Amino acid sequence: MSSNSNEAPLGIEARLAREARDLAVKRADPSSAYFAGDAPVRADRRRFVLQSMAALGGTAGVMRNAFAETGVGATVHDVPADASKTPGYPLADESYGTRSQFETEVRRRFKTPTPLSSWTMTPLEAGCGIITPSGLHFERSHAGTAVIDASAHSLYVHGMVREPRKYSMKDLRRFPSISRIMFLECSGNGLTEWSKPTMRTVQFTHGLTSTSEWTGVPLATILKEAGLQRGAKWLLAEGGDAAAMTRSIPLDKAMKDCFLAYGQNGEALRPEQGYPLRLMVPGYEGNINIKWLRRLEVSDTPFMTREETSKYTDLLPDGKAVQFSLAMEAKSVITSPSGEMVLDGPGFHEITGLAWSGRGSIRRVDVSTDGGRTWRAASLQGPVLPICHTRFHFPWTWDGGEAILQSRCVDDTGYVQPTLGQLIAVRGLNGPLGSIYHLNAIQSWLVANDGKVSNVHHY
Amino acid sequence: MSSNSNEAPLGIEARLAREARDLAVKRADPSSAYFAGDAPVRADRRRFVLQSMAALGGTAGVMRNAFAETGVGATVHDVPADASKTPGYPLADESYGTRSQFETEVRRRFKTPTPLSSWTMTPLEAGCGIITPSGLHFERSHAGTAVIDASAHSLYVHGMVREPRKYSMKDLRRFPSISRIMFLECSGNGLTEWSKPTMRTVQFTHGLTSTSEWTGVPLATILKEAGLQRGAKWLLAEGGDAAAMTRSIPLDKAMKDCFLAYGQNGEALRPEQGYPLRLMVPGYEGNINIKWLRRLEVSDTPFMTREETSKYTDLLPDGKAVQFSLAMEAKSVITSPSGEMVLDGPGFHEITGLAWSGRGSIRRVDVSTDGGRTWRAASLQGPVLPICHTRFHFPWTWDGGEAILQSRCVDDTGYVQPTLGQLIAVRGLNGPLGSIYHLNAIQSWLVANDGKVSNVHHY
Numbered sequence: 001m002s003s004n005s006n007e008a009p010l011g012i013e014a015r016l017a018r019e020a021r022d023l024a025v026k027r028a029d030p031s032s033a034y035f036a037g038d039a040p041v042r043a044d045r046r047r048f049v050l051q052s053m054a055a056l057g058g059t060a061g062v063m064r065n066a067f068a069e070t071g072v073g074a075t076v077h078d079v080p081a082d083a084s085k086t087p088g089y090p091l092a093d094e095s096y097g098t099r100s101q102f103e104t105e106v107r108r109r110f111k112t113p114t115p116l117s118s119w120t121m122t123p124l125e126a127g128c129g130i131i132t133p134s135g136l137h138f139e140r141s142h143a144g145t146a147v148i149d150a151s152a153h154s155l156y157v158h159g160m161v162r163e164p165r166k167y168s169m170k171d172l173r174r175f176p177s178i179s180r181i182m183f184l185e186c187s188g189n190g191l192t193e194w195s196k197p198t199m200r201t202v203q204f205t206h207g208l209t210s211t212s213e214w215t216g217v218p219l220a221t222i223l224k225e226a227g228l229q230r231g232a233k234w235l236l237a238e239g240g241d242a243a244a245m246t247r248s249i250p251l252d253k254a255m256k257d258c259f260l261a262y263g264q265n266g267e268a269l270r271p272e273q274g275y276p277l278r279l280m281v282p283g284y285e286g287n288i289n290i291k292w293l294r295r296l297e298v299s300d301t302p303f304m305t306r307e308e309t310s311k312y313t314d315l316l317p318d319g320k321a322v323q324f325s326l327a328m329e330a331k332s333v334i335t336s337p338s339g340e341m342v343l344d345g346p347g348f349h350e351i352t353g354l355a356w357s358g359r360g361s362i363r364r365v366d367v368s369t370d371g372g373r374t375w376r377a378a379s380l381q382g383p384v385l386p387i388c389h390t391r392f393h394f395p396w397t398w399d400g401g402e403a404i405l406q407s408r409c410v411d412d413t414g415y416v417q418p419t420l421g422q423l424i425a426v427r428g429l430n431g432p433l434g435s436i437y438h439l440n441a442i443q444s445w446l447v448a449n450d451g452k453v454s455n456v457h458h459y
Numbered sequence: 460m461s462s463n464s465n466e467a468p469l470g471i472e473a474r475l476a477r478e479a480r481d482l483a484v485k486r487a488d489p490s491s492a493y494f495a496g497d498a499p500v501r502a503d504r505r506r507f508v509l510q511s512m513a514a515l516g517g518t519a520g521v522m523r524n525a526f527a528e529t530g531v532g533a534t535v536h537d538v539p540a541d542a543s544k545t546p547g548y549p550l551a552d553e554s555y556g557t558r559s560q561f562e563t564e565v566r567r568r569f570k571t572p573t574p575l576s577s578w579t580m581t582p583l584e585a586g587c588g589i590i591t592p593s594g595l596h597f598e599r600s601h602a603g604t605a606v607i608d609a610s611a612h613s614l615y616v617h618g619m620v621r622e623p624r625k626y627s628m629k630d631l632r633r634f635p636s637i638s639r640i641m642f643l644e645c646s647g648n649g650l651t652e653w654s655k656p657t658m659r660t661v662q663f664t665h666g667l668t669s670t671s672e673w674t675g676v677p678l679a680t681i682l683k684e685a686g687l688q689r690g691a692k693w694l695l696a697e698g699g700d701a702a703a704m705t706r707s708i709p710l711d712k713a714m715k716d717c718f719l720a721y722g723q724n725g726e727a728l729r730p731e732q733g734y735p736l737r738l739m740v741p742g743y744e745g746n747i748n749i750k751w752l753r754r755l756e757v758s759d760t761p762f763m764t765r766e767e768t769s770k771y772t773d774l775l776p777d778g779k780a781v782q783f784s785l786a787m788e789a790k791s792v793i794t795s796p797s798g799e800m801v802l803d804g805p806g807f808h809e810i811t812g813l814a815w816s817g818r819g820s821i822r823r824v825d826v827s828t829d830g831g832r833t834w835r836a837a838s839l840q841g842p843v844l845p846i847c848h849t850r851f852h853f854p855w856t857w858d859g860g861e862a863i864l865q866s867r868c869v870d871d872t873g874y875v876q877p878t879l880g881q882l883i884a885v886r887g888l889n890g891p892l893g894s895i896y897h898l899n900a901i902q903s904w905l906v907a908n909d910g911k912v913s914n915v916h917h918y
Contacts, residue, residue, distance in 0.1 A: 088603025
């Protein structure tokens with residue numbers, strides 16, 4: 001409803017009566033999109049405030065940098081007793097802002113044995129909307145983060161082309177550009193979860209996916225310039241990091257929608273995302289989106305690199321492995337409530353989460369609060385973009401009993417996100433962890449009677 | 460076009476012949492979306508690489524923080540001669556990433572006399588896509604940036620309501636949330652440019668506008684909970700900063716689409732954007748989007764605060780002033796090429812820029828390269844969202860002669876961005892700078908024979 005500032009008092013009165021009636025209806029309706037106003041407030045599910053940070057601000061006038069102290073990206077200021085009675089800190093010329101000193105518990109985290117071939121995961125439980133802050137975008141690299149000066153970087157294009165070429169970053173920025181808001185997901189996302197639930201939070205079960213707005217040059221522009229030779233069918237992309245990460249891309253995909261990104265969320269690509277240049281392969285597993293891109297070689301056959309033979313293949317029940325299973329199938333997860341959160345009482349709780357598909361757009365997301373017996377449609381938050389995180393919302397009134405929360409998405413090809421049982425029936429559990437890659441099954445969160453949420457398998 | 464990796468050699472051959480023909484046509488066509496491949500590469504128009512930063516990395520193994528040194532948000536690493544022969548820096552647990560050390564020349568900048576009532580401007584010339592990095596979002600505050608601990612913050616709702624209420628941040632996060640990718644613009648954006656062109660770059664002529672994805676609670680949810688009394692028509696919003704910034708919002712607008720934001724670009728609101736809570740008033744001038752929000756008071760009349768009487772009003776030729784001219788009308792600007800850039804030779808240059816309207820979506824953008832004599836449609840990059848920056852692209856082949864570049868947008872209400880002459884005819888130039896607020900006229904950039912781009916008035 002909307003009021004009109006010019007309408008007569010009677011109009012206002014009628015409106016208020018209607019509003020009171022609406023509110024009463026909504027309070028009585030457990031599916032209402034409005035929180036019942038008289039219910040006590042119970043849970044802050046999304047963030048922790050580092051009370052202790054305030055204590056750091058003891059010395060008047062001292063500004064400290066939390067990076068230097070903690071590596072978590074905030075400038076620390078003194079905290080006045082009443083901000084409305086103390087001038088704030090002055091705006092600075094030549095500045096680049098940092099996040100609040102009270103929010104630094106939101107961090108990328110990782111669980112890997114070696115620091116060079118490693119990953120860090122996005123704290124999805126703390127996110128909102130669809131954009132991932134660049135500082136929290138998941139990382140995966142095989143020889144650390146390469147340090148490359150863009151002014152000295154080149155991209156080579158050779159192989160089955162009419163004319164080999166070399167481009168500086170200046171050259172590439174000269175071409176017409178495109179931008180695309182798009183998710184990336186490591187195909188190893190969730191690899192610990194095949195056989196049993198092992199991770200406690202959604203950051204560790206699903207945090208190898210993030211969304212940014214990427215900007216760059218269509219790969220087709222570059223390949224047309226070089227000129228493809230007869231019989232060309234595959235493209236090798238090679239990174240300039242110490243792993244020299246290499247993958248083969250089908251040429252039809254390369255010509256269709258791949259692009260060479262130099263921009264991320266409105267600025268230059270972040271170092272851990274491949275600065276100064278990354279190959280973007282929309283909807284394909286993260287690993288093939290080669291970072292620190294330095295070389296493209298056109299061929300008539302795939303190159304059978306380590307990353308598409310011994311790694312990044314899907315072992316089947318019969319002991320054979322599928323290669324080049326590149327597209328990330330539709331997947332969704334409830335990010336709140338999720339593992340380790342505590343609902344501190346019955347009543348209204350919004351269920352929200354993310355859905356995505358490497359094949360196209362999310363068409364619908366259903367939510368179950370009874371372990372998959374019944375499902376109801378969640379609302380999708382616009383814009384719903386192809387190959388992009390899509391946020392869903394679902395109003396839920398918790399009755400205080402045990403509940404199992406699940407989400408299930410359908411993409412616009414009609415593909416339905418499988419249960420873990422359905423996925424294991426096809427893929428088997430032959431590897432040391434079960435399987436490894438491309439786990440896109442429905443996730444279950446158990447809400448216990450005491451409100452504690454935990455990761456369970458339920459299928 | 461796309462290739463098919465399974466098609467017969469003849470198909471490939473035919474395709475390559477077609478491609479060569481396409482390429483030849485495109486090279487001959489000055490409006491081609493493809494850069495002529497044999498033209499020498501001339502300009503990097505978007506960024507500067509701080510070569511000197513590399514020199515800072517001289518001591519092996521030492522990692523320094525550029526914030527501590529420069530306040531510009533990058534961690535500084537040693538630069539190896541060949542990144543593919545040296546392991547990169549290891550991924551860190553508990554991390555929050557920073558941008559590249561080679562990109563730190565891209566900064567917010569300002570030109571104001573006092574550090575507390577001040578502003579900083581977004582470097583639009585360096586941007587890409589539509590999202591503004593949160594670290595580069597423009598700032599405007601009247602008493603510096605307030606430091607507020609979210610865990611101690613409250614929002615009061617009172618006045619002509621059934622029941623006054625007080626909400627903690629935890630309370631507010633409990634409600635159903637929405638997200639919206641949306642621009643903000645200070646109504647003073649461009650205030651130096653009414654009478655004559657004074658600023659050299661688009662950062663200083665247009666940099667008081669930025670786009671983020673904002674997340675929060677619909678204001679209607681909160682106002683319905685409090686219950687509006689008969690006759691209620693206006694809402695006062697008050698900030699918790701030392702300026703106690705206050706503005707009056709028509710209640711119909713408040714109920715229609717305003718929201719209380721606690722999220723920005725997927726994380727908590729940035730401090731300079733009002734952490735922990737900001738009132739979002741879609742499409743209205745930046746100043747009314749009250750930061751550090753602490754109080755909402757419902758009334759039957761506007762409150763006539765300083766910010767809507769002596770300030771933020773539009774002086775007319777007859778000496779009277781218009782109050783509550785809140786909506787930001789349609790506006791566009793070419794961000795590249797723009798002031799101070801240098802085109803280092805004739806040939807292909809992509810013209811790109813941003814368009815936005817506080818009234819709705821951008822329907823079209825036209826570009827002129829001859830000072831407004833002829834216009835051709837630019838392409839709009841999707842998603843085209845209401846009340847959001849929309850990026851446009853226009854292929855241009857510069858013949859080396861003097862050129863005046865302009866963009867003109869139309870929004871979905873049919874409103875056409877005016878020339879400066881048209882705007883001055885209505886608004887006059889009575890103030891010390893001419894007028895002050897709501898300058899949305901067409902911007903002109905002069906490209907000189909030597910390729911240098913400068914800010915001119917041409918109407």
